[in-house]
Amino acid sequence: xxxxxxxxxxxxxxxxxxxxxxxxxxxxxxxxxxxxxxxxxxxxxxxxxxxxxxxxxxxxxxxxxxxxxxxxxxxxxxxxxxxxxxxxxxxxxxxxxxxxxxxxxxxxxxxxxxxxxxxxxxxxxxxxxxxxxxxxxxxxxxxxxxxxxxxxxxxxxxxxxxxxxxxxxxxxxxxxxxxxxxxxxxxxxxxxxxxxxxxxxxxxxxxxxxxxxxxxxxxxxxxxxxxxxxxxxxxxxxxxxxxxxxxxxxxxxxxxxxxxxxxxxxxxxxxxxxxxxxxxxxxxxxxxxx
Numbered sequence: 001x002x003x004x005x006x007x008x009x010x011x012x013x014x015x016x017x018x019x020x021x022x023x024x025x026x027x028x029x030x031x032x033x034x035x036x037x038x039x040x041x042x043x044x045x046x047x048x049x050x051x052x053x054x055x056x057x058x059x060x061x062x063x064x065x066x067x068x069x070x071x072x073x074x075x076x077x078x079x080x081x082x083x084x085x086x087x088x089x090x091x092x093x094x095x096x097x098x099x100x101x102x103x104x105x106x107x108x109x110x111x112x113x114x115x116x117x118x119x120x121x122x123x124x125x126x127x128x129x130x131x132x133x134x135x136x137x138x139x140x141x142x143x144x145x146x147x148x149x150x151x152x153x154x155x156x157x158x159x160x161x162x163x164x165x166x167x168x169x170x171x172x173x174x175x176x177x178x179x180x181x182x183x184x185x186x187x188x189x190x191x192x193x194x195x196x197x198x199x200x201x202x203x204x205x206x207x208x209x210x211x212x213x214x215x216x217x218x219x220x221x222x223x224x225x226x227x228x229x230x231x232x233x234x235x236x237x238x239x240x241x242x243x244x245x246x247x248x249x250x251x252x253x254x255x256x257x258x259x260x261x262x263x264x265x266x267x268x269x270x271x272x273x274x275x276x277x278x279x280x281x282x283x284x285x286x287x288x289x290x
Contacts, residue, residue, distance in 0.1 A: 078281075243290075
């Protein structure tokens with residue numbers, strides 16, 4: 001009786017949706033029944049009952065296969081508004097059986113796992129984007145499978161309860177471009193130390209042409225401050241545009257400062273953020289929750 005209640009609860013948690021194969025199967029069974037009824041062929045009856053039995057057994061095994069799957073958020077990259085970022089799910093098999101053909105879909109992204117051993121776990125990597133900055137939750141996850149036969153899709157829904165922080169979309173002018181327009185506003189970049197690989201999107205004026213002339217790969221100059229005691233200073237109130245545009249520009253600059261190891265002070269209304277006192281994540285968090 002207990003096992004029956006358990007199985008009923010399993011059936012309620014897993015949903016089924018027929019595929020095209022299901023309708024082909026129904027057509028074949030109806031055709032076999034017509035032949036068996038008109039000609040009274042026992043072999044046709046046996047074939048018909050065999051197909052019905054196989055289809056029913058497949059549904060039962062498919063439901064049990066999906067019931068043992070549990071997912072949780074393992075790790076993720078920084079999320080920026082309107083920008084896709086990778087995140088990793090921990091997919092656990094809580095059942096004593098092997099699980100086959102496990103697929104996890106969130107919006108338009110799907111990750112597939114061919115096999116998960118009993119009481120083991122695997123990771124699945126997907127991408128996601130959020131439309132707005134601030135605290136957010138993932139959309140509902142769909143866990144689905146065609147195992148063992150593709151005549152119907154077995155699926156269930158799961159929610160990731162963990163809340164994530166979405167930073168403003170990094171968008172605007174590069175620091176180097178702003179420096180050339182108004183050096184006195186932020187400090188000065190005068191010389192460069194060493195070279196680095198040229199990244200797409202960098203200004204072509206930073207290219208180190210002599211390295212290219214030597215048949216080397218395309219490189220750009222790695223700039224440093226003329227005076228290492230100087231800091232960049234960003235003032236939210238003095239910037240142009242809407243609040244969201246300002247936050248996007250500041251996020252872009254903070255990421256550039258992180259990349260090139262620039263020190264800065266950011267005045268966000270009455271809040272002063274110093275890169276020597278706070279981590280870059282802490283600064284970005286303040287911008288995200290502004």
